[in-house]
Amino acid sequence: MSQDEITRPMTPGSRKLFEALMDQTPDRVYFKDLRSRFLVVSKALAQKHGCQSSDELVGKTDFDFFNEEHAKDAFEDERNIILTGKPVIGKEEREVWGDGSVTWVSTTKVPLFLESGKIAGIMGISRDITQQHRAQAVIQHQNDILSRDLESARQVQKLMIPGRVPDFDGMTVGVSYRPMEAVGGDIIVFPVTPKKFTFFFVGDVCGHGLSAAMYTVLVRHLTDQIAAKYDGDPSEFITSLNKLLIGQFTNRFMSAVSGHFLLEKSGHLSYVAANAGHPAPIIYRKQTRTLETLSFTESLAMGLMDQPSSDTVHGVLDTGDRIFLYTDGIPEILDAYGELSFEQLIRSTIQLSPQHQADSITERVRQIGDEITMEDDLTLAIIEGP
Numbered sequence: 560m561s562q563d564e565i566t567r568p569m570t571p572g573s574r575k576l577f578e579a580l581m582d583q584t585p586d587r588v589y590f591k592d593l594r595s596r597f598l599v600v601s602k603a604l605a606q607k608h609g610c611q612s613s614d615e616l617v618g619k620t621d622f623d624f625f626n627e628e629h630a631k632d633a634f635e636d637e638r639n640i641i642l643t644g645k646p647v648i649g650k651e652e653r654e655v656w657g658d659g660s661v662t663w664v665s666t667t668k669v670p671l672f673l674e675s676g677k678i679a680g681i682m683g684i685s686r687d688i689t690q691q692h693r694a695q696a697v698i699q700h701q702n703d704i705l706s707r708d709l710e711s712a713r714q715v716q717k718l719m720i721p722g723r724v725p726d727f728d729g730m731t732v733g734v735s736y737r738p739m740e741a742v743g744g745d746i747i748v749f750p751v752t753p754k755k756f757t758f759f760f761v762g763d764v765c766g767h768g769l770s771a772a773m774y775t776v777l778v779r780h781l782t783d784q785i786a787a788k789y790d791g792d793p794s795e796f797i798t799s800l801n802k803l804l805i806g807q808f809t810n811r812f813m814s815a816v817s818g819h820f821l822l823e824k825s826g827h828l829s830y831v832a833a834n835a836g837h838p839a840p841i842i843y844r845k846q847t848r849t850l851e852t853l854s855f856t857e858s859l860a861m862g863l864m865d866q867p868s869s870d871t872v873h874g875v876l877d878t879g880d881r882i883f884l885y886t887d888g889i890p891e892i893l894d895a896y897g898e899l900s901f902e903q904l905i906r907s908t909i910q911l912s913p914q915h916q917a918d919s920i921t922e923r924v925r926q927i928g929d930e931i932t933m934e935d936d937l938t939l940a941i942i943e944g945p
Contacts (some may be wrong), residue, residue, distance in 0.1 A: 581613070587664070587685040590671065595620050595637045598680065626655040637668065641678050644670050651688070663692040727757050729822035729945040733913030735921040736938050743936040744771030744813075745886045746778055750786030756819035758786055760796075761938065763837065763886040764813040765860075774811055778804070793818040793833035797861065797868035801835070804862040812862035816840060816884060818871075820942065828876040828944040834869040836860035838887050843905060845879035850902050876944030881913065884942070888935030889920070892928045899927070913941040 580601075581588060587604035589597055597616040605613040608624050621630040629652070636647055646669040654662045664685040671680040736747060744764035752758045760782050764771040778800070785799050796817055804813075816839070818832030832840065834855040842851050855869035876882060883905065890901050904923060908916045921937045928934050 585687075587683075587687075589616075589683050589685075591637065591681045591683065593641055593678070593680060595634050595681070604685075624657060626657065629653070629655050637681055640668055640670050640681055644678060646670065651692075652685075662687065662689045664688060727820070727942070728755070729826075729828060730757065730820060731913050731943040733915070733917035733941045734939070735914075735917035737921050737925060738772075738936050739888075739934040740768055743767065744775060745888070745936040745938040746775040746813075747884070747938050747940055748779055748782055750783050750789075752786050752789040752819070754789070754791065756789065756791060756821055758789060758817075758819045759884060759940070759942075760786075760815060760817045761837070761884045761886065761940065762813045762815035762861075763888075763936070763938075765811065767936065770811070774813065777807065778813065789819075791819065791831065792871065793831055794868040794871050797833055797835050798866060801861040801865070801867050805864075807862070812860040814838075814860045814887070820876075822945065823875075826878075826945060828880075829873070830876065830882065831871055831873050833871045834858045835867045838885060838890060840885075841883040841902070841905065842874070842876070843881045843883070843909060844877070845881075846877065850905065876942075878944055880944040881909075882942050884940040886936060886938040888937045889924050889939060891935060892924050892931070892933050895933050896927045896931055899923075913943050917941050 581599070582602045584601055585603055586601065587607060588601040589604055590599040592598055596618050597620070600613045600616045602613060605611075605616055608616060610616055621633045624630075625633070633652070636650070640646060646667070648667050650666045652664050652666050654664060656662070665688050666683060666685045668681050668683040670678045671682055673679045734747065736743075736745065738745065744767050746760070746762040746764070748760050750758050750760065762775070762778060764774045764778075781800055781803050785796055785803075789796055797815060800815075813835075814837035815835045816832060816837040817835075818830060821829050821831075823829050832853060832855075834853075835858050837858075839853045839855060842853070843849075844851065853872055853874075855872060858869035859867040861867050885901075893899055893901050893904070904920050905916075908919045911919060917939045921939055924937055
């Protein structure tokens with residue numbers, strides 16, 4: 560096929576429209592023969608190749624303008640089109656020019672057929688996407704940085720929350736902590752206190768992701784500081800922590816339940832707890848096989864206003880009794896599911912050890928969350944009396 564054969568079938572009017580298109584289109588449009596030599600090219604393509612006239616490209620190939628690797632790839636694509644008759648549609652190509660500069664194009668190449676049905680050449684359109692590709696590269700770079708930052712944050716949070724679970728005097732403990740993302744907004748810690756209290760703090764920051772995780776790290780740091788002066792009043796602990804949190808983050812708050820356990824001389828395990836807008840702990844009584852929910856006075860989430868804490872509650876765990884400390888992801892997912900309650904899940908797994916029960920419950924809730932397309936951080940601690 561020659562240049563004349565491309566335009567000869569056109570009427571004078573069609574030929575003028577074709578020439579106008581080739582002069583005005585910003586895309587690089589070209590026709591090639593069976594040896595991948597240029598026959599007709601658009602003005603934009605000629606200018607991109609540094610030519611004053613489109614006629615300067617006639618008879619030349621990609622090897623005259625690009626480095627050998629790119630020219631060879633393009634040539635092989637065109638040979639395959641000629642041999643199979645199958646077009647190449649929207650292929651993203653990296654062009655390396657003779658001077659070493661790099662551009663990117665989206666290329667479509669289709670076979671040209673004679674009236675006999677034989678392939679006589681190729682028509683191609685290359686659209687410059689260099690700016691879009693560079694923008695995508697910047698976004699990808701930023702995403703890579705964010706991914707590395709998230710992984711670093713995950714490692715930091717993993718070390719701090721729940722951190723080391725201490726050996727509980729006279730108690731058996733199981734803890735399961737499952738953020739919905741790389742990092743989470745739940746917190747469960749057991750800070751060291753100056754007296755023989757086994758202290759606990761369970762919290763749930765509003766929201767998810769990195770900002771919520773940063774809040775939990777701050778809370779972990781502050782709970783360690785305040786617990787160093789803890790005298791046995793969890794309501795005062797919550798009030799002190801709240802004073803430090805107010806104003807630290809805009810529109811950020813958290814619910815929490817806090818308190819301590821103490822092994823009495825009688826052998827019973829006593830507990831003291833206070834609440835700040837958090838789901839109340841549940842107690843399983845082994846002797847009667849009943850479940851009870853701790854009852855608190857009205858309370859508010861921390862980080863919003865003064866005096867968020869409830870009054871303290873007191874009680875005792877007998878041998879084999881268990882207390883369940885958790886965040887709202889567990890009951891909310893189960894409520895949305897509607898076929899299994901938290902209480903039923905507790906009863907059906909009560910024969911397991913506290914750690915195995917905690918893992919079993921959070922795994923089942925996670926599976927249900929996947930089924931109903933609902934996600935939340937899942938935190939559960941189970942403490943069994945002596």
